[in-house]
Amino acid sequence: MADTFSLAITGVSADNAQQPTKLWDIPDAACQTAGDEQQYMQLGTSFLVKLPDGSKVMCVYDAERSIPGVTRVLRRIQ
Numbered sequence: 001m002a003d004t005f006s007l008a009i010t011g012v013s014a015d016n017a018q019q020p021t022k023l024w025d026i027p028d029a030a031c032q033t034a035g036d037e038q039q040y041m042q043l044g045t046s047f048l049v050k051l052p053d054g055s056k057v058m059c060v061y062d063a064e065r066s067i068p069g070v071t072r073v074l075r076r077i078q
Contacts (some may be wrong), residue, residue: 011061011072012051020056024059024074025050041066042072046077 002022004027030040030047040047041063051061062073 011059011066011074023052026072026074030061031072036071037061037068037072041068049074 005045011026021046022056026049027047029036030045031037039045041061044060046060048056058077059074061075062075065071065073
C-alpha cells in the first residue's frame with residue numbers, strides 16, 4: 001500500500017519549529033481531520049513523514065506544542 005501525502009498540510013520539526021522553510025509532508029491518514037490529528041497525538045501513534053529531500057522517516061506529533069488542525073510540530077523517532 002502506497003502512502004499518499006497531502007499537498008497542503010505540512011508540519012515542522014520539533015528541533016527547529018521556528019524555521020518554517022523546512023516543512024515535512026504528513027500522510028493523509030494522519031491529518032484528514034482535526035479529530036484524526038488529536039487521536040494520533042493522544043495515542044502517540046507514529047507515521048511516515050516525507051522530508052524536503054524526498055526521504056521518509058518515522059515521526060509522532062509533539063503533543064505539547066501541536067494544535068490539531070492549526071499547528072503541527074513533529075518529533076522524529078530514532
